[in-house]
Amino acid sequence: MPRPICAHIHTAALAANLGRARRAAPDARVWAVVKANAYGHGIERVFEALRAADGFALLDLAEAERVRHLGWRGPILLLEGVFEPRDLELCSRLSLWHAVHCDEQIDMLAAHKTQAPQRVFLKLNSGMNRLGFAPARYRSAWARLNALTQVDEISHMTHFSDADGPRGIAEQWQAFCAATQDLPGERSVCNSAAILRHAGDARVRGDWVRAGIALYGSAPDFPEHSAATWELAPTMTLSTRLIGLQHLQAGDSVGYGSRFRAEAPMRIGVAACGYADGYPRHADTGTPVLVEGVRTRLVGRVSMDMVTVDLEPVFAAGLAPGFGAEVTLWGRASGGAVLAIDEVAQAAGTVGYELMCALAPRVPVHQG
Numbered sequence: 001m002p003r004p005i006c007a008h009i010h011t012a013a014l015a016a017n018l019g020r021a022r023r024a025a026p027d028a029r030v031w032a033v034v035k036a037n038a039y040g041h042g043i044e045r046v047f048e049a050l051r052a053a054d055g056f057a058l059l060d061l062a063e064a065e066r067v068r069h070l071g072w073r074g075p076i077l078l079l080e081g082v083f084e085p086r087d088l089e090l091c092s093r094l095s096l097w098h099a100v101h102c103d104e105q106i107d108m109l110a111a112h113k114t115q116a117p118q119r120v121f122l123k124l125n126s127g128m129n130r131l132g133f134a135p136a137r138y139r140s141a142w143a144r145l146n147a148l149t150q151v152d153e154i155s156h157m158t159h160f161s162d163a164d165g166p167r168g169i170a171e172q173w174q175a176f177c178a179a180t181q182d183l184p185g186e187r188s189v190c191n192s193a194a195i196l197r198h199a200g201d202a203r204v205r206g207d208w209v210r211a212g213i214a215l216y217g218s219a220p221d222f223p224e225h226s227a228a229t230w231e232l233a234p235t236m237t238l239s240t241r242l243i244g245l246q247h248l249q250a251g252d253s254v255g256y257g258s259r260f261r262a263e264a265p266m267r268i269g270v271a272a273c274g275y276a277d278g279y280p281r282h283a284d285t286g287t288p289v290l291v292e293g294v295r296t297r298l299v300g301r302v303s304m305d306m307v308t309v310d311l312e313p314v315f316a317a318g319l320a321p322g323f324g325a326e327v328t329l330w331g332r333a334s335g336g337a338v339l340a341i342d343e344v345a346q347a348a349g350t351v352g353y354e355l356m357c358a359l360a361p362r363v364p365v366h367q368g
């Protein structure tokens, strides 16, 4: 018998979240961002649910090959573009579109021998200062690309640093408008946060939006908004079972470092999930968890293969959780109760993105 832990990928929720992104950005085409193995969900597992997207966006050429292998003939965009000259051969062979964010990538294109000119997304650094041409250099980069026979259509893109927060997108949006003014080509600027918060403006949503985390049912601006208030459904459930119970007396401690001490007699459960499964070790006492669908909390330190949970709220709800009781670390309990991954992430000092991506290979994954 394998350990009782498993992850479920909810196909219908992925499709519904894609629909939600479309409603937030009407008339724009939607890239389904499936980098990092579809944010830990598995490209092959999300593909059918997301094939209603207009294209797939990712970083890794091997992942692009997997999407083509699944039969996708539509657009695929490499969000960081190519890393070395021979990547352009794969772009030609698989007809991949690619971002161009630096001179070295233009040099590679200029040296590339191809029959079919390539579609590129020229990237502006509008203030995030990660990838992209500075505004003062953007037009010369465009002119250089435009003169190459290797290049077909040139689109324009940038990436927002604060679409999820109070600083917003105004300054970067202005920089983008100024740099791209009068240049022909399609535009793409919105990630999930911008889709949900700023894409009411048709100019901002542009021709293509790039939906990542929203497709996976996590709110990019938690806790200001929750996934539920954005009408996003959880797409990943991590669940396990109780494999042990302990009765504590006042003063008894739990786990490594005795980080939790009972103030009164209480019952705790030991669940088969630990940091080697991808559960965050920084989740402290108080991190929410569901037992038999009832919300309770972690107590004590997360260890490699186990966590310990307070069972008192579950007994108080009239249940009698014992060996084998269902424990939901995040996602949807079998009775329908939901624990947002964002709440768990917050308690561990991180974001839903990281928890999804960190799901460990040893966790069996089911789909449906």
Ligand SMILES: *Cc1c(COP(=O)(O)O)cnc(C)c1O
Binding pocket: 033, 035, 079, 159, 190, 191, 192, 193, 210, 211, 212, 213, 214, 220
């Ligand atoms: C990852 C990524 C996205 C998607 O971001 P989310 O916040 O997950 O929606 C969009 N654009 C670029 C360039 C990215 O790298």
